Amino acid sequence: MSNTRAEGGAAPLLARLRECIWRDGPIPVDRYMRICQSDPDAGYWQRAGSIGAGGDFITAPEISQVFGELIGLWCAVVWQGMGRPAPLRLIELGPGRGTLMRDALRAAGVVPGFLDAATVHLIEASAALREMQQHTLALTRRRASPPPCGEGLGAGGIPTIDVLQSPPPYPSPTRGEGTPMAIAWHETLDTVPDGPAIVVANEFLDALPIRQLVFVEGSWCERVVAADAQGALRFATGPRLDIDVERPGEEPAPGAILELRAGEDEVLAQLARRRAPHLALFIDYGPAEATYGDTLQAVHRHAWVDPLSLPGCADVTAHVRFASLARKARAAGLAVDGPTTQAEFLGRLGIAERAARLMAANPGRAGEIETGVERLLSPTGMGELFKAMAVRCPALPPPPPFV
Numbered sequence: 001m002s003n004t005r006a007e008g009g010a011a012p013l014l015a016r017l018r019e020c021i022w023r024d025g026p027i028p029v030d031r032y033m034r035i036c037q038s039d040p041d042a043g044y045w046q047r048a049g050s051i052g053a054g055g056d057f058i059t060a061p062e063i064s065q066v067f068g069e070l071i072g073l074w075c076a077v078v079w080q081g082m083g084r085p086a087p088l089r090l091i092e093l094g095p096g097r098g099t100l101m102r103d104a105l106r107a108a109g110v111v112p113g114f115l116d117a118a119t120v121h122l123i124e125a126s127a128a129l130r131e132m133q134q135h136t137l138a139l140t141r142r143r144a145s146p147p148p149c150g151e152g153l154g155a156g157g158i159p160t161i162d163v164l165q166s167p168p169p170y171p172s173p174t175r176g177e178g179t180p181m182a183i184a185w186h187e188t189l190d191t192v193p194d195g196p197a198i199v200v201a202n203e204f205l206d207a208l209p210i211r212q213l214v215f216v217e218g219s220w221c222e223r224v225v226a227a228d229a230q231g232a233l234r235f236a237t238g239p240r241l242d243i244d245v246e247r248p249g250e251e252p253a254p255g256a257i258l259e260l261r262a263g264e265d266e267v268l269a270q271l272a273r274r275r276a277p278h279l280a281l282f283i284d285y286g287p288a289e290a291t292y293g294d295t296l297q298a299v300h301r302h303a304w305v306d307p308l309s310l311p312g313c314a315d316v317t318a319h320v321r322f323a324s325l326a327r328k329a330r331a332a333g334l335a336v337d338g339p340t341t342q343a344e345f346l347g348r349l350g351i352a353e354r355a356a357r358l359m360a361a362n363p364g365r366a367g368e369i370e371t372g373v374e375r376l377l378s379p380t381g382m383g384e385l386f387k388a389m390a391v392r393c394p395a396l397p398p399p400p401p402f403v
């Protein structure tokens, strides 16, 4: 889509936002973000083609199958550490195209009993993406026969496998013997049946709306989205707030921006309400330490765009502030491991060894496998900016590789 066509696509939502702002006044950033994403007619998540090389942005499981496989093997090892409970609720928050879960289930199938114990629960807001996940996972089976080749133990006791998916960009679903996996979709974690649970969330939290507060003359004010006389959207400083906020260490400078994400509190409360044992893995981009700053961003067709320019047509997200997430998790009675960088997390799970085995078993695809893994680990890209953090019921020990 050219940018002009993108602007055309954004026009209906832009017109509605403008009218709403002219009528009722500027809206807080979290409301703007929510409308851009979830508007029932023109919200971004109503589109199925957002994720992947042909969409607006690409995520780790779409870059390399090794990512989902390592997460799947990690889940199986955590399950073993829980005492191999059955049923196990294997939950994914914001599964996108379903690629991570598909690769995870294929890999975790090498661990005896895991697929028989697991029931899969996908928390997904988008009807279009639910349909795509259903398609991706349709042929995933509880495997009846032993895995085809090359199992062993990799770094951190994580099993390794050498099975390569059919060619990218999006290989057909896993074909296998045995009964289909039970997969259920949910609006929130609260409706997933109780019982031992492992939760995985890759690039989910960054999509939850944020409020932005601006520090003006010694007080916090709401940052809002206004519309000028021509109808163009722009940021403005809204009402002064009588609010007690957790702030990063130092005194805020004039104009400092503080970002708050209430959706995280909800997810953590839902986790804390579950009967033990349960453990969640969050992988997302953002700083480990507490900081101020405006991190609202938007991508369209793999390029940064002004977050106010293409409402409903660009993916609007913001950094996850892991220090704040950890503090809130502990306040909810949960234990926290990490965060650690994605490079460190995947490195300690044995990504290099796994990739080497995969390349040796599939020499014709070695270059492509190597490039994908390098992207996940790059110090100037996903390897450092992305972090992994586990949140668990305190009765469980820290999971690998955090021990």
Ligand code: SAH
Pocket (backbone or CB within 6 Å): 045, 051, 059, 060, 061, 062, 093, 094, 095, 096, 097, 100, 123, 124, 125, 126, 129, 187, 201, 202, 203, 204, 207, 208
């Ligand atoms: N985890 C996937 C996709 C990340 S994109 C991957 O790594 O490829 C964010 C995902 O979260 C999408 O599937 C989106 O529809 C979903 N999502 C965003 N907000 C949500 C919410 N409030 N509830 C449920 N799903 C949500």
